[in-house]
Amino acid sequence: MNANEIRKLIEGLKGKKIDMYRKDFLLTWEKSRDELDATFIVADALRAMRDANISPKIWDSGIAVSNFRDNSTRTRFSYSSACDLLGLYVQDLDEGKSQIAHGETVRETANMISFLSEAIGIRDDMYLGEGDKYQREVGKALDEGVAAGVLPDRPTVVNLQSDIDHPTQSMADFLHLSHYFGGLDKLKGKKIAMTWAYSPSYGKPLSVPQGIIGLASRLGMDITLAHPEGYDLIPEVVELSKRQAKESGGSFKHVNSMDEAFKDADIVYPKSWAPFNVMQQRVPLLHANDQAGLKDLEKKCLENNAKFKDWECTEAKMKLTKGGKALYMHCLPADITDVSCKAGEVAASVFDRYRDDTYREASYKPYIIAAMILLGKSKDPAATLSRLLDRGSIRTAL
């Protein structure tokens, strides 16, 4: 895409009702369809600018806070890359891993780290009932800091994975789908199977499957959510997705059979997660740092998991999909049978065939994050992007 084509792309923002300035990006279902579309457009525009060696650098100084409670290589690199692309310097905030801060501490820290900050990326998916709550508390403290004149500007909070949603993942996944199928509108009526899959580990967060059904249901897709009995997601998110599917002209099925989900699917997303009630049991154990209790819970879960080893995305299962050619998706890393483990989420030959697709899927994340930041910071995103195009600085002098 050259500069003119990018300008055309940006024109897609016109007429859209966007109220994201000084707002945080925490859950996709809090955003209007226009706002989701705008995020996709801005992400595409930023990527196109970089590809055309047009600098998308918005800041020549500014801090992007990164607050991770785990060692996520992928999300860390996505966030760093996004912030650096826009001109922000990433400074880690390490609050310790065992306990989420509350009240006075959150309020104070949120302000102390924000005097020269433009964005705050927070990842906390371990503590059911707390991750999203914490992100909102940070946002509220920032609002107060701006209102009190303590902060010169409002940094945008970006949810890099919470207990409820994983919007940078789901939005990247669907930008991938949009490019794969030739446009977001092409997703209408497509069948997506979001299904549990066996893994020899336990405790994988719920936010990925929740994010997927929460977003697919906005786009008129036919969703089948499948998992063994007892492996429920947060009930409210499932209810919400059902409602949304109806509103967007799609459908929502909830089954206990992987085969049924795969049947005639255009897209399959087989991925392990821990049952909702296990996640609930885990929270007090994590807080108490009760290693014995955690071991015990893990043992019970793995025993239960083992009953469902046939929940694997095999060649046979793939044959059930539309023309045997559904697009396989995964947030990575996948548990690949005979490669990363003895028995896992996906057969090696299936994964092999779709490896590059999953890599491509992941490649959208930095641009989605950058778009979320830009939209939270710019009063007029189209104008900001046009200004960057007019400036025409090069990204590299190579």
Place this chain on the structure above:
Amino acid sequence: MNANEIRKLIEGLKGKKIDMYRKDFLLTWEKSRDELDATFIVADALRAMRDANISPKIWDSGIAVSNFRDNSTRTRFSYSSACDLLGLYVQDLDEGKSQIAHGETVRETANMISFLSEAIGIRDDMYLGEGDKYQREVGKALDEGVAAGVLPDRPTVVNLQSDIDHPTQSMADFLHLSHYFGGLDKLKGKKIAMTWAYSPSYGKPLSVPQGIIGLASRLGMDITLAHPEGYDLIPEVVELSKRQAKESGGSFKHVNSMDEAFKDADIVYPKSWAPFNVMQQRVPLLHANDQAGLKDLEKKCLENNAKFKDWECTEAKMKLTKGGKALYMHCLPADITDVSCKAGEVAASVFDRYRDDTYREASYKPYIIAAMILLGKSKDPAATLSRLLDRGSIRTAL
């Protein structure tokens, strides 16, 4: 402030005798009054430039070393923000926490990290008798490296808290006071109460109260230092402050009563610290990593602290101050009674009333640090700042 107003502000540098080029900022009392004033002016100018979206970026590449011996969120963010604002990339130097390097190691490391470095921020306040000494050793090694032609330029060492002084804190505190009261000259004759306060923890460094009396005494203020018997600061710093208070036309009282200190005060700074002699006992225990000994010392100290729970900044005590309306200050985080602990340094209602003021107080620190770096690196700070104004680059293209 617009560019012209900032130019006027910078004119304040003219006529000042400033000998800070290639010098370090370790103790405020090693700087002349002109140099302190210059630091305040440059800090204000950098902040005003950022607020007016004029880029204060001095470097397009360059390293700022950060050397922390503890996990200080606030100072870390202040330092990162300051360096990033000027265009420097922060690289952590992690030498391990248990032992400060000496001799050959310091000399060598100081040079090895400085080939492309512009600033070195060092924080070490735990080891009484060592932090300041170490910073000087680094400075000396850098001088030798420059003299030998090994280093292309002299990085500036900024004391981010030593055993003796905490100049980035005290300078930020007084820039806050200057703005609060309408100018530094307005501080002359104002009464400031630097007083110990009860905390359920122990071992808090002496550098904050020492920094405050060491700087207040330069500005013609009436200082009252108050603490329970036995909770002494380093005697030499108290003596120095007395002398300085006299020279600057202020006064210095040293009492053992919080009430007396608060009486008619314009400003109160109630804050816990560990007694000087405890800090002395702690050093060999820390070096020996004698956990039992440290526990034992802590126990004794906390028992002793507990006798002084009435050293709390309550509403009743605030009523004693000038019109009941003294400005409350704290370097944060404060131990707030019934919020962060059962009994602490300050009553919740008092802290609540002044929360935004303490946040504002903290907001000056990044600019003070940036000013210290600029003044250590620029032969002609007024010319450098003018050049930035003439250039007129924007900080953000939002």
Place this chain on the structure above:
Amino acid sequence: MNANEIRKLIEGLKGKKIDMYRKDFLLTWEKSRDELDATFIVADALRAMRDANISPKIWDSGIAVSNFRDNSTRTRFSYSSACDLLGLYVQDLDEGKSQIAHGETVRETANMISFLSEAIGIRDDMYLGEGDKYQREVGKALDEGVAAGVLPDRPTVVNLQSDIDHPTQSMADFLHLSHYFGGLDKLKGKKIAMTWAYSPSYGKPLSVPQGIIGLASRLGMDITLAHPEGYDLIPEVVELSKRQAKESGGSFKHVNSMDEAFKDADIVYPKSWAPFNVMQQRVPLLHANDQAGLKDLEKKCLENNAKFKDWECTEAKMKLTKGGKALYMHCLPADITDVSCKAGEVAASVFDRYRDDTYREASYKPYIIAAMILLGKSKDPAATLSRLLDRGSIRTAL
């Protein structure tokens, strides 16, 4: 050097056959003599530009991955400084220290961290037989990622020390020699003594001495490799160096006497290393995290080391060198007798005399790294550098 002089320097690139674009820099002996010369020229040019306050910034955004398996202060700062000089933001990749990733994990991680990355610096020298292999695996995964259209561009892998070679060290060392003796061509016929020296520690990597003989043998030097019996390097590297010495018109002697090596030497490089067979024994112990086994091996080695305490670079030994004035070299930190240990690699008085030289030696490393990155990324390095000179941006507005 002013801009015109730098242009003249860059003209040295013309006529050189350089095939480094989209290639990695892993071993100096995989590079042609023209390519080594080009690396030296680009390093000198980048340094000269910085010294002349001409910005060598090539990127206004972009990630440089750093992947260290140990805490190397020096190499870390060199790499950060190099990347920052070119405009890249350094993001650490922490894969854990005990096990090198293989297969699927390497392939996936290499792609996941590279969507917006320009360079990947990897240091792994502990596991004999694995470091270099790992770096090649990363490079291969990147090639595949580019071929599959997953990666927009090919990041360059720079070997920051492997089990086989330490090219950023050796290239910096020889750039130092080039400047010291007035040109690379002046090194022809010079005698260099790469010799083992006693150290009270064990397990120092082989990559430094291997890197030195592997590079010196390209430049027509007379090499003497000396070590006690049993302290062998990797045999293949010694054989290769012999062959190369012959081809370049130099010579290669392999002796068991430090005196013989020092005799008439122009340059001496006395440095401890662990015997090849010890390194081999260590690998399975490290993988098994067998602390007892490692302790045991260390004990045996130190006992053996202790027989060779006379392998010290003393004043007496220095007298044996050409005119008693050979240049002493070390990659630092050196084990200095009576300074950093009781008995070490070098006498304090010798080290004192050459300290500034060793610092200068180290100062070339950031520029060598920057040159390696530039050469891996630019199709036409001379054109890229000229463009930077034409642009004439300043590095600092001080």
